[in-house]
Amino acid sequence: MIKPRLPRAAAVCAATALALVLTACSGSGSEGSDPGSASTSTSALTHIHGLGLHRDTLYVATHEGIHSPGPGGAPVLVGDRRDDFMGFTVARDGTFLASGHPAPGSGGPANLGLIASADAGRTWAEKSLGGEVDFHALDTAPGGSVYGYDSTNGRLRVTRDLTAWEDRAELRALDIAVSPTAPDTVVATTESGVARSTDGGRTFSPGAGQVLAYVSWGAADALYGVSPEGVLFRSGDGGAAWTRAGTVPGGGPQALTAVDARRVLVATGDGVYESRDAGRSFVRRMEVTSGKDGH
Incomplete structure (x- = not known):
């Protein structure tokens, strides 16, 4: 195990890259495609925001709805909503939980709040x-x-x-992950490193150490993170x-989900990749043409 330190130049570059993504996250408008133009074309997807696995089917939350891989790994729209699913x-x-913005022309307020799907x-x-x-x-916690x-x-x-929400700490973050065994332990990615809370997110330590874009907790001893450059x-x-596990193909990351201690899903600029050996090797599960600036 190595201490989470980067050479100064690399740390500055990583922090700058994460700061740019954080800035891109601040916009609240939705610029998705026409909700009536259903398509399975790889060119239809512009941003990937989240990944999930249910009954061994991959679900990909994007700027234009939820998709799953079809024949040949091409994305196929799930349901008929083309909302901009920012959180998933x-x-x-x-139960599927999501947030974001409604598709253009669909009506309703600019922010979806929390929505849920039982099917x-x-x-x-x-x-x-x-x-x-x-x-x-x-993210969900035990309990x-x-x-x-x-x-x-x-x-x-x-x-x-x-339904009822409790406000916790204010912070500038891109992603969060909750421990699968300790419901009050949560980490957040910031432009200065990973911030940690052990009181349910009421307070956080300053971000420090490894600069990461996304984090996901697959097991008590398997917290994964991917850097802005795509290093897992x-x-x-x-x-x-942190120890280096591998490098994800396809460039900068857009989403990360650790299914368990060895199975990891990562979205990058040209698709969704899966590793079943803790990041040593990856196979592309879905081929997409997506934006390069994550959220």
Whole structure:
């Protein structure tokens, strides 16, 4: 295990790259395609915002709806909504949770708040904060609590019933991950490194060490993070120290989900890749042509 330190030049470059992504995240407008123009073309997708696995089917949250891989790995729209799904996660009970902005021309407020699907993304229902909040990152904790990073207000928020939310710490972050065994332990990626909380996100240590874009906790001793350059790291101690696991093909990352200690999903500029050996090798699960600036 190595301490999470980068050479000064590399650290500055990584922090600059993450700061640019954080700046891009601040916009609240949706610029998706016409919701009536359903397509499975690889050119249809512009940004990937989240990844999930349900009954071994891959679900990809994008600027133009939820997609799954079809024949040959081409993306196929799930359901008929082409909303801009900025935040996305699959809860332990199989419920899909998401946030973002409605598709152009579909009506409704600019921010979706928290929405949920009980049928694997085919239909969605508003749960709370519609018109008020755009969650750019969502994760679930043991016991059922949901953590959301409210990009509209730069704040971590937590709910136990998907309706009533408690405000937690204010911070400038891109992604969050909650420990699968300790519901009050959460990490966040910032432009100065990984920030950590052990009190349910009420307070965070300053961001320090390895600069990462996205994080995901696959097991108690398997916290994964991917750098702005696409290098995958793993931590066995909750983010205090990191080891390099491998390099993801396809350039800069756009989303990361650790399914377990060895199975990892990463979206990059040309597709969604899967590793089943803790990041040593990757296979492309979905081929896309997507934007290069993540969120």
